[in-house]
Amino acid sequence: MATVIDGKAIAAKIRGELTASVSELKIKGITPGLAVVLVGEDPASKVYVSMKEKACADVGIFSDEHKLSVETSEAELLDLIAKLNADPKIHGILVQLPLPKQINTEKVLEAISPNKDVDGFHPYNVGRLMVGKPTFQPCTPYGVMIMMKEIGLDLTGKNVVVVGRSNIVGKPVAMMCLQQHATVTICHSRTKNLAEVVGAADVVIAAVGVPEMIKGEWIKEGAVVIDVGVNRVGEKKLVGDVEYAAAFERASAITPVPGGVGPMTITMLLYNTVESAKKQ
Numbered sequence: 001m002a003t004v005i006d007g008k009a010i011a012a013k014i015r016g017e018l019t020a021s022v023s024e025l026k027i028k029g030i031t032p033g034l035a036v037v038l039v040g041e042d043p044a045s046k047v048y049v050s051m052k053e054k055a056c057a058d059v060g061i062f063s064d065e066h067k068l069s070v071e072t073s074e075a076e077l078l079d080l081i082a083k084l085n086a087d088p089k090i091h092g093i094l095v096q097l098p099l100p101k102q103i104n105t106e107k108v109l110e111a112i113s114p115n116k117d118v119d120g121f122h123p124y125n126v127g128r129l130m131v132g133k134p135t136f137q138p139c140t141p142y143g144v145m146i147m148m149k150e151i152g153l154d155l156t157g158k159n160v161v162v163v164g165r166s167n168i169v170g171k172p173v174a175m176m177c178l179q180q181h182a183t184v185t186i187c188h189s190r191t192k193n194l195a196e197v198v199g200a201a202d203v204v205i206a207a208v209g210v211p212e213m214i215k216g217e218w219i220k221e222g223a224v225v226i227d228v229g230v231n232r233v234g235e236k237k238l239v240g241d242v243e244y245a246a247a248f249e250r251a252s253a254i255t256p257v258p259g260g261v262g263p264m265t266i267t268m269l270l271y272n273t274v275e276s277a278k279k280q
């Protein structure tokens with residue numbers, strides 16, 4: 001039977017610390033500011049953006065919302081980013097993905113000043129992470145690392161298996177674990193014998209996007225399981241990428257879905273914004 005790693009509680013603790021940091025910054029005349037740019041009407045993106053705005057308000061961060069029409073051109077968006085880059089009230093810029101198809105996402109992410117790239121997606125910040133000198137670290141993987149630290153997990157020499165190789169979760173979390181001296185294996189859709197590879201892991205990090213595809217019986221007794229996946233099944237139910245009930249019986253610690261990694265992502269966005277304000 002596993003210990004449940006309570007992402008909500010860890011996130012609440014960090015948000016409390018951030019609220020105190022923001023108050024201290026305000027005494028010095030600095031209000032951390034996060035610009036959130038949403039292009040179009042994607043329903044999931046709208047929900048994420050409103051959650052981010054509320055989270056900013058809760059800790060005292062100024063949130064500067066830019067809701068643009070789905071027809072916005074790439075040039076218009078780049079123009080807005082240039083203004084935000086130059087605006088001293090803004091310490092972080094977040095462009096909600098996905099963007100409409102007339103806009104080149106890469107070009108937009110590269111236009112954000114690396115000094116305000118609180119999502120950690122700019123190639124400069126990706127490169128810094130790769131060479132082991134991270135600046136802004138992407139929020140979801142960063143949240144995963146904080147959760148493992150919170151439970152006192154020392155990754156030195158551990159076999160970490162990351163399932164998923166996306167630029168926003170799989171690859172960066174693998175890099176971060178490597179930095180913490182783990183032996184890291186990255187799996188993906190072409191990996192052979194996934195069950196066997198997962199079965200050798202001391203720590204499994206799942207970021208696949210397929211409901212419960214990692215079976216509980218694959219998990220080594222006593223392994224730590226971090227489930228990044230958020231999959232909607234049916235009308236209202238959310239499940240992770242790991243078969244939770246069965247994995248719970250074998251793991252020593254496991255993150256639930258919801259209430260695990262999810263609350264950490266926005267928290268680390270707030271954290272990066274406050275850090276950015278401290279630097280300026």
Ligand code: NDP
Nearest residue numbers: 140164165166169188189207208209228229230261262265
């Ligand atoms: P992507 O779709 O970008 O990447 C999924 C990865 O999983 C790919 O590398 C893919 O391999 C791999 N994969 C797909 N099918 C299999 C399979 N059968 N066996 C092994 N590997 C497979 O997803 P993201 O990284 O963006 O997100 C992953 C999950 O995490 C999603 O559920 C998403 O909703 C969730 N998420 C949650 C966040 C949070 O805040 N909690 C934040 C971000 C994501 P290949 O590269 O070969 O195609």
